[in-house]
Amino acid sequence: MNSEIRRKKIISLKSSITNQQSFFTKPLQQHKAAVITSYEISHLLAKNKKSFTDGELVKEAMLEAADSLFEEFKNKKEIVSAINTLQLSARTVTRRIEVIVENLEAELANDMENCIFFSLQMDKSTDWTNISQLAICVKMAFSDFTTKEEFLKVLSLKGSTRGEDSFSTFKKYITDVKLPVQKLSSITTDGAPAMTEIIDKLIEEFSSRFEDFAALEPVLRFFINPFNVTEDDVLEIVSVYFELHNIEDLELEIINLQSDIILKAHSNDKMFWNLVDENKYPILRKCALKIYSYCATTYNCESLFSNMKYLKSKYRTKLNDLHLDNCLRTGNSKYIPNYKKLAENMDTQVSH
Numbered sequence: 001m002n003s004e005i006r007r008k009k010i011i012s013l014k015s016s017i018t019n020q021q022s023f024f025t026k027p028l029q030q031h032k033a034a035v036i037t038s039y040e041i042s043h044l045l046a047k048n049k050k051s052f053t054d055g056e057l058v059k060e061a062m063l064e065a066a067d068s069l070f071e072e073f074k075n076k077k078e079i080v081s082a083i084n085t086l087q088l089s090a091r092t093v094t095r096r097i098e099v100i101v102e103n104l105e106a107e108l109a110n111d112m113e114n115c116i117f118f119s120l121q122m123d124k125s126t127d128w129t130n131i132s133q134l135a136i137c138v139k140m141a142f143s144d145f146t147t148k149e150e151f152l153k154v155l156s157l158k159g160s161t162r163g164e165d166s167f168s169t170f171k172k173y174i175t176d177v178k179l180p181v182q183k184l185s186s187i188t189t190d191g192a193p194a195m196t197e198i199i200d201k202l203i204e205e206f207s208s209r210f211e212d213f214a215a216l217e218p219v220l221r222f223f224i225n226p227f228n229v230t231e232d233d234v235l236e237i238v239s240v241y242f243e244l245h246n247i248e249d250l251e252l253e254i255i256n257l258q259s260d261i262i263l264k265a266h267s268n269d270k271m272f273w274n275l276v277d278e279n280k281y282p283i284l285r286k287c288a289l290k291i292y293s294y295c296a297t298t299y300n301c302e303s304l305f306s307n308m309k310y311l312k313s314k315y316r317t318k319l320n321d322l323h324l325d326n327c328l329r330t331g332n333s334k335y336i337p338n339y340k341k342l343a344e345n346m347d348t349q350v351s352h
Helices: 002-047 054-069 076-084 090-114 163-176 193-206 213-224 234-241 247-258 282-292 299-311 321-332 339-351
Strands: 117-126 132-141 147-157 184-188
Touching (some): 054 090, 090 132, 117 193, 184 193, 247 282
Antiparallel strands (some): 117 132
C-alpha cells in the first residue's frame, strides 16, 4: 500500500516539474521563433530590394490578415500575440541584414579558401548620384570540377575614375580582405579602356597571366574534347598558353589520355575532367580546372548594376556604400543563411 502511494507521489512530482519547465521553456521557444522569423522577413525584404522601413508594413499586414484568417481558431489570441512579438522596425531590419551579410561573407571566404582557382568579372557604372561604382563578381572552381558564382564587392570610386585610380581602389580592397591572388586565373571585363588599364596594372603588379580569348580558342577545343582535335601542335598550344615547362610530362599525359579507350567512351560527359585520374594526369587536370574557373561574360556585373540602380534611386539617394553593398549581397548571393544558428548566436551574445 505504501509503495503504491509512493509511486503516485513520484508521478505527481514529475508532472509538476514538467509543467514548471514548460512554463519557462515555452516563452523562450516563442522568442527564438520570433527572432528567426524576423531574420527571414528581413532577408526577404533585401532580396526583393524593398526599403528596410517595409518591415513594419509586413507586420501590420500579418496582423490584419490574422484578424480574419484565424477568426474561428481557438488559439487566435496566441497567434496574434506571437505576431506582435516580431521586431521589424527599420533599425532592427538593418541589424538583421548586417548579421546575415556577415554570415554570407563567411561562407564566401570559406569557399575562396577551398577553391583551387577563381576568376573575376569586373565592370563599371554610375549610380543615380553620379558616383562611379566598380562591380566585382567571382567564379570559383573546386577540386571536383563544381563551380560557384558569387557577388564579391561593389567599390565606390569617388573622385577620379581613371584606370589607375580604379586599380588603386581595387588593390586596397584585395589587400584588406587578403584575397588569395595566387589562385586568380583570369579577369573578364567589358573591354573599356579604363578596365583594360586595370588588367595591365594587375599583370604588372602580380606577374599574372590573364586570358587572351583568341589564344584560348584552340586550347578550349582540346579541353572540350581531347579525342577530337585536329591540331598537330596541341602540345605546344597547351604548354605555351599555360606557361608549362615540364613538356615531356605533359606530352606523356596527352598521349596516354588520347589512348585511354575508357575515358574516350565518356568524352561527351559534362563532368569528363572529374573522371580523369588526378594522380595519372595531374598537369592536364589542373589546366582543365583553371579553364573551368573562367568567366565568359560580365553578365553578373551587369545584373548587379540593374539591381543597384533600382536600390539607389532618386527615392533612396542617401543609401550609403555599406548599406548598398549589404543590399546587393543579400539580394544576389546564392548562399542560404542559417537563420536558426543566427538566432542562437544572438541569444548567446545577449546571455553574456
